[in-house]
Amino acid sequence: MTATCIDPSEIREGDLAAYADGEADERVRRHVRRCAHCAALVARYAHTDHTLRAGLYRAACPPAETLARWQLHILSPEEELRVAAHVRACPHCQRECMELEAAGDSAMSLLLDHLKDVTSWLVASRTAAPQPVRGGVPPQQRYRTAELDIFVGTIVVQTQRQLRGRIRPPIPGATVWLMPPDAPPRNCQTDITGYFIFPDVPPGKYSLGFAWQGRAVFLRDVDV
């Protein structure tokens, strides 16, 4: 490499890095063609740049396995914080988290999110016996667990379709999720009588999740 640049006034700091990236303007290209010193620097920068790119790209990203465990809350608290901070800053990991979310079924992922608090899962089976939902409308669906009955029905108020239901015996303050297959979930809480309502629900097949005091139950294929 020649000792000095032929005319330092022709280039500014950053120009040679831009040249190495193929982004320099004609002024810089003309200078590098004439200046052996700067041409040698460009070659050196490009070499270091390629080496860094090859060796460092996503080297700091946690494996997808760790991302999935993070979503399930089965990492240690320290690891959980570290992964959360990384995901906030990394669009690649954000994209992979969305993929993982979709693979695990977004509806289920919501309940999995509460897995760390759940100490008892209830198994619900669908039965056909009709029971009135509040408002005098017969329910379309009834689910039973060993200890609970869950009634779910649809009612049209003016032009708006509502999903109503109740838990018997009543569980006030239970969180209820309504999870459409291809839209963000919504949630509400049961009132003091175990009653819940979701206004403005388009027709379709939904999942419903309930969680209270470390217990959870999940209903699939609820027709609205």
Place this chain on the structure above:
Amino acid sequence: MTDATYSLSSLDVDELATRCREMSTRAQPIALDPCHELFRRAIAHDDQQAWAALYTQYKALALHTGRASHLDPLEQDSLVNETFARFSNWVRTPAFTRAFPPMAVLIATLKKCARSTAIDHHRRWEHQQRVAAEATLAHPQTPQSSGDAVIDALFDRERVAFLRRRLQDDAERLVFTLSWELGFTPKEIAARHADIFPNTGAVYRVKERILRRLSEDPTVQAWNL
């Protein structure tokens, strides 16, 4: 325990696997779930025969969720094996063992394992491609295999830490992370951090400072990049 669950728990694994297979082909699932009982035997009792039955039953699900149909049989087996290894590892954590989860949670977890395995496989493949391409650019005169070796040797944990210590301020640390660890172009960096870099030229100034320092550093030079 109800009579019904008692009768399931009294079946041997072969019978459970047969019923699970039959049940999976029905349009309407029956109330009692032999598949769930297979999971329970495998996880709660670490029954190897139950694990083998689950592997047979859910291999197709793992391949489908891992989008692995294009892989050759050997790679498919590797993906499914790794998926089940992860699943068996995850479901042994207290969150799962405290209360045995319902079928829907187990299946969702298995799918997450399969997808995460496929993503990690893809990352490894992408890394190999990138190393090969960049090594060719960084070492045009050397055979590709030795270029790979040079780059792989460079970026162990200690050397990455050394490179980071050569950075002098927050702007340099940001450009280092965004350029080389996350793969953003200077234009993208300027767009994302307009408060720090008013234009692309500002990013190139920082990038050039880093490149100059690292390429002149005697320790880095001694690594023979």
